[in-house]
Amino acid sequence: MVKMKITAEERNAQIVRVAMKLFSQKGFKGTTTREIAQKAGISEATIFKHFAKKDALYSAIIDKQCNDRKGESLLMKKLEGKEGKEVFKEIATFLIQTHQEDPTFLKLLMFSALEGHKLSDIFIRTRGMETLDYLAKHISKLISQGSFKKVNAPIAARAFLGMIIHYSMLQEIYGLKRFFKVPVKKVVDIFVDIFFEGMEARHA
Incomplete structure (x- = not known):
């Protein structure tokens, strides 16, 4: 069965959801990008492609919680x-x-x-x-x-x-x-x- 290719926006949202879940369970020090990648079913490189710096990921988490589209x-x-x-x-x-x-x-x-x-x-x-x-x-x-x-x-x-x-x-x-x-x-x-x-x- 052919997997549907998801958009960059959908991938961003997926990474943010997975990161939030892991961060809330294990803290920031106890969570690695490798774990986020594994849970999301993607490579670490893909995470860095979407969020080059951790601050960008943190800002995306805040946007998801506090902002509209x-x-x-x-x-x-x-x-x-x-x-x-x-x-x-x-x-x-x-x-x-x-x-x-x-x-x-x-x-x-x-x-x-x-x-x-x-x-x-x-x-x-x-x-x-x-x-x-x-x-x-x-x-x-x-x-x-x-x-x-x-x-x-x-x-x-x-x-x-x-x-x-x-x-x-x-x-x-x-x-x-x-x-x-x-x-x-x-x-x-x-x-x-x-x-x-x-x-x-x-x-x-």
């Missing part, structure tokens, strides 16, 4: 037209659902940070800071409107994102989801209410 941020697209509390709900829902549906990328970021690899650094400098800056600007806007207390907006943004990321880590990496099963919408509503309870300005 046009290279635009999936989260930023969802935030278009959102205001007030809906911004917080959209961010929290997107992150929790994404981690719940496939925790692989969350594990990759953990491995990368612990092992001193570049993937987490690349992610933080790109999509991570993009989300943090967007949320900080939104919080600043709510402060200027008198809706929120006068606080350091970037720190407040980190506090909110910290709640969400920590929840996902406990659920998906530490395995708390075996004992704690609550619908995503309810979790999001509670987190957003807690944050707003502490942030909303109290007018006499």
Whole structure:
């Protein structure tokens, strides 16, 4: 039977999928390009043909997780037209659902940070800071409107994102989801209410 020749785009996607799976299982130091090639059923040369440097592979992994086919941020697209509390709900829902549906990328970021690899650094400098800056600007806007207390907006943004990321880590990496099963919408509503309870300005 003749094998169908796959396109360069399809081969790229295959290499990224296999690399993500192996990296999330064995870490970056414990995974070689030879292993990736064997699992993908290709040669190491083919990997280097598609990704000449490891940074290119790391960037492709981030693109797969965070971007649409046009290279635009999936989260930023969802935030278009959102205001007030809906911004917080959209961010929290997107992150929790994404981690719940496939925790692989969350594990990759953990491995990368612990092992001193570049993937987490690349992610933080790109999509991570993009989300943090967007949320900080939104919080600043709510402060200027008198809706929120006068606080350091970037720190407040980190506090909110910290709640969400920590929840996902406990659920998906530490395995708390075996004992704690609550619908995503309810979790999001509670987190957003807690944050707003502490942030909303109290007018006499």
